[in-house]
Amino acid sequence: MAATPKPYKTKAKVSIVAESALIATYQSLYDNPISLLTSSKKGLSAKAALDFLNLSGFSKEEFQDTFKTNVKTIQNYVSNSSKLDAALSEKLLKSFSLFDKGIEIFGSAKTFHQWLNMPAYGLGNQIPFDLMDTITGISLIEEELIRIEYGDLA
Template identity: 80%
Template structure:
């Protein structure tokens, strides 16, 4: 019995290791408000957007709707080693932070992505993904995650 549960545990932890590896390089950039501000103003590499796309499980269309940019454009920027503008950089960093919290609460990016597409009582029965395209929406989702983490669901 112990032999069969050990490989299962290893399989379950592999995605989390990959998710953590995608988030880790960006954590210091959003750790506090000053880091977030300075990192955003400096501009992230376009690779950050591609890393977020891999982490989030968003389809190309979901990514494009949320970030108001084309994936093909981001790929071109990445191949040219171009930086993203401050607004897009900030939204990406806040989204990395949001996914870090979501993964912590729901156990995986996939489970968090599923929650993002389910109406949420604490958000007035709105679908969290539908409000993630604004900074205020991201903040409201963060607040809802904090309520969920503390068991304040009503």
């Protein structure tokens, strides 16, 4: 029985141009390991979490399950101009990086989101989205994307 993908949900339709602009906003913060580490330790503005939510198409529940934080809490942080802690900042930056690669390969965040919710052969037929709650899981998904990019599906 084939798994059906979870629907791509977003409040506003994010265009491919807007996706690129949003990714570009954060790209310098994760483009190398030192930038990633430094940016994570400084903490991202809470707005980054809402930006990722808009980019990814995750439902509030998916976001909360993946990042182990409540969207309402993030919204309160934004209104208080608070920064996120290092662990959440790192996971968000790694997720932005993952979506950057996914958009490059699949053409849009929507198509990548659909792929994330289908079993992946190179991940032992696990659903990639289910691995996104850990840094190791995100790394495994990145490796699978690189295999797809180079046509190494065996």
